[in-house]
Amino acid sequence: MPNSHGQIRAAASLLQRMRRRVAARAVSVRNFTTSEGHRPAIIHKRSIDILHDPWFNKGTAFSMTERDRLDLRGLLPPNVMSPQQQIARFMADLERLEEQVRDGPSDPNALAMWRILNRLHDRNETMYYKVLISKIAEYAPIVYTPTVGLVCQNYSGLFRRPRGMFFSAEDRGEMMSMVYNWPSEQVDMIVVTDGSRILGLGDLGIQGIGIAIGKLDLYVAAAGINPQRVLPVMIDVGTNNEKLLKNPLYLGLQQKRLEGDEYISVIDEFMEAVFTRWPNVIVQFEDFQSKWAFKLLQRYRNTYRMFNDDVQGTAGVAIAGLLGAVRAQGRAMIDFPKMKIVVAGAGSAGIGVLNAARKTMARMLGDTETAFDSASSQFWVIDANGLITEERSNIVPEARPFARKVKEINRQGLKEGAGLVEVVREVKPDVLLGLSAVGGLFSKEVLEAMKGSTSTRPAIFAMSNPTKNAECTPEEAFSIVGENIIFASGSPFGNVDLGNGRIGHCNQGNNMYLFPGIGLGTLLSGSRIVSDGMLQAAAEWAR
Numbered sequence: 001m002p003n004s005h006g007q008i009r010a011a012a013s014l015l016q017r018m019r020r021r022v023a024a025r026a027v028s029v030r031n032f033t034t035s036e037g038h039r040p041a042i043i044h045k046r047s048i049d050i051l052h053d054p055w056f057n058k059g060t061a062f063s064m065t066e067r068d069r070l071d072l073r074g075l076l077p078p079n080v081m082s083p084q085q086q087i088a089r090f091m092a093d094l095e096r097l098e099e100q101v102r103d104g105p106s107d108p109n110a111l112a113m114w115r116i117l118n119r120l121h122d123r124n125e126t127m128y129y130k131v132l133i134s135k136i137a138e139y140a141p142i143v144y145t146p147t148v149g150l151v152c153q154n155y156s157g158l159f160r161r162p163r164g165m166f167f168s169a170e171d172r173g174e175m176m177s178m179v180y181n182w183p184s185e186q187v188d189m190i191v192v193t194d195g196s197r198i199l200g201l202g203d204l205g206i207q208g209i210g211i212a213i214g215k216l217d218l219y220v221a222a223a224g225i226n227p228q229r230v231l232p233v234m235i236d237v238g239t240n241n242e243k244l245l246k247n248p249l250y251l252g253l254q255q256k257r258l259e260g261d262e263y264i265s266v267i268d269e270f271m272e273a274v275f276t277r278w279p280n281v282i283v284q285f286e287d288f289q290s291k292w293a294f295k296l297l298q299r300y301r302n303t304y305r306m307f308n309d310d311v312q313g314t315a316g317v318a319i320a321g322l323l324g325a326v327r328a329q330g331r332a333m334i335d336f337p338k339m340k341i342v343v344a345g346a347g348s349a350g351i352g353v354l355n356a357a358r359k360t361m362a363r364m365l366g367d368t369e370t371a372f373d374s375a376s377s378q379f380w381v382i383d384a385n386g387l388i389t390e391e392r393s394n395i396v397p398e399a400r401p402f403a404r405k406v407k408e409i410n411r412q413g414l415k416e417g418a419g420l421v422e423v424v425r426e427v428k429p430d431v432l433l434g435l436s437a438v439g440g441l442f443s444k445e446v447l448e449a450m451k452g453s454t455s456t457r458p459a460i461f462a463m464s465n466p467t468k469n470a471e472c473t474p475e476e477a478f479s480i481v482g483e484n485i486i487f488a489s490g491s492p493f494g495n496v497d498l499g500n501g502r503i504g505h506c507n508q509g510n511n512m513y514l515f516p517g518i519g520l521g522t523l524l525s526g527s528r529i530v531s532d533g534m535l536q537a538a539a540e541w542a543r
């Protein structure tokens with residue numbers, strides 16, 4: 001460090017000279033980053049370094065002029081390819097596998113497709129997003145749910161190049177300077193996870209970063225966010241997954257998760273650091289176990305531009321689906337508060353949906369306290385211990401507003417802890433919604449019971465992810481409950497052939513249809529926070 005005025009002046013002038021030299025080496029290349037060719041990009045790299053930088057690499061599509069100006073001549077095969085030719089060459093490989101996946105989805109083939117796409121992501125981001133956007137319906141299930149679940153489960157073995165940032169419990173006190181290690185001056189969108197509840201797959205520790213990467217891919221592909229301005233983040237506070245704790249190849253901290261104030265202090269430090277460097281960033285919390293999801297949302301929602309996708313994004317998509325179901329049942333929208341809804345799962349997702357649905361119903365009923373009470377009585381909530389009533393001991397505070405009154409359910413012939421089949425039989429709901437992470441929970445008996453629904457078109461939303469964790473498949477639902485049902489699943493399933501040219505439609509109810517728009521809307525509007533009203537408006541507009 002300089003310690004006298006003379007040394008400080010010398011250091012300052014050296015810095016000046018270095019800055020000028022760097023500026024002189026910066027090359028302004030027209031038509032560089034965009035295919036349309038009207039936005040110049042400044043790049044402070046030359047030669048092989050450009051080919052190794054996925055933000056700027058264009059591979060064989062570098063024109064001869066660019067090759068000369070960037071010292072690339074001789075570093076690439078001589079034939080200049082158009083971006084279209086490049087994509088055609090790449091697709092030949094991918095489409096062969098795609099056919100196999102279409103003929104019979106299998107984990108190894110889906111993973112092989114993910115590897116090919118991921119390698120392109122690491123080489124040439126511009127081309128990667130062009131490919132992704134061109135076939136988003138086909139490739140979203142590869143870079144996102146369900147294949148991303150498999151990727152997270154195998155992340156330590158699949159890891160080749162880092163993507164995003166890792167903050168660990170070991171980095172306490174360092175995060176404020178660490179954020180400046182990220183190469184991008186501007187970041188618009190961060191998706192952060194602590195890996196504690198990845199889809200329905202449980203605690204995957206550091207391997208959960210895959211989910212943040214997959215979500216941000218959709219921000220770029222669906223919302224048009226600049227790929228240089230997105231940042232996937234993993235906060236590694238340990239893992240309680242015994243298999244990972246014992247695996248010598250596991251890439252995260254091999255210690256039990258931090259709890260209590262220690263845990264919160266890590267997340268606080270991270271939030272302060274990222275909002276100091278990028279005051280306008282939006283932070284999406286993803287796949288935090290429920291006990292932290294609610295607490296952190298309450299802690300930050302009025303201070304920072306942030307939201308929790310599992311609590312709020314899921315709620316928005318579910319409300320859009322529920323309002324769509326009212327319409328599909330041929331009822332007036334104002335009938336929504338009359339719907340009887342059974343929800344299996346009272347975690348971050350289930351409670352998020354319940355809160356938002358209650359709010360929407362109460363608003364339709366006039367937004368009074370009585371309206372809230374009356375709306376609450378439309379829900380029957382079941383968790384791992386059965387029907388939640390006021391008699392439940394150790395009830396989580398977030399579930400309390402939805403606990404059924406004992407007298408009331410006694411009249412229905414139900415009691416605390418009643419099982420799902422019993423509840424469905426007695427309630428005869430219009431909607432059965434699953435966010436339990438339990439594959440097959442909507443068993444034959446449960447679906448048989450749904451045949452007693454008082455609705456002409458009962459709705460079944462099996463929203464848990466990934467595919468194996470879905471509460472039932474569309475085939476099961478259509479074949480057991482009947483052809484008139486309205487069906488949605490969290491992970492993608494194909495439609496069901498009902499014979500005689502009729503199709504049972506499988507809709508997808510996944511927060512992917514909401515979060516890119518929420519992020520983009522927040523960014524464009526310059527809103528200081530992400531309010532419930534914004535999510536509500538998005539849900540009602542989406543239906």
Ligand SMILES: NC(=O)c1ccc[n+]([C@@H]2O[C@H](COP(=O)([O-])OP(=O)(O)OC[C@H]3O[C@@H](n4cnc5c(N)ncnc54)[C@H](O)[C@@H]3O)[C@@H](O)[C@H]2O)c1
Nearest residue numbers: 199200290345346347348349383384436437465490510511
């Ligand atoms: N489709 C979507 O957009 C979307 C969004 C968020 C979460 N999810 C999925 O929802 C699932 C749950 O997520 P979460 O964060 O709420 O998890 P969580 O672990 O916090 O909650 C799961 C809930 O299900 C309950 N449960 C467990 N076994 C049950 C059973 N046999 N019967 C009834 N309830 C049972 C638990 O008691 C708990 O209340 C996951 O699979 C996740 O992938 C889907």
Ligand SMILES: O=C(O)C[C@H](O)C(=O)O
Nearest residue numbers: 145199287310465510511
């Ligand atoms: O990631 C998804 O596919 C949806 C949701 O956020 C989940 O946690 O399951």
Ligand SMILES: [Mg+2]
Nearest residue numbers: 286287309310
């Ligand atoms: Mg999630």
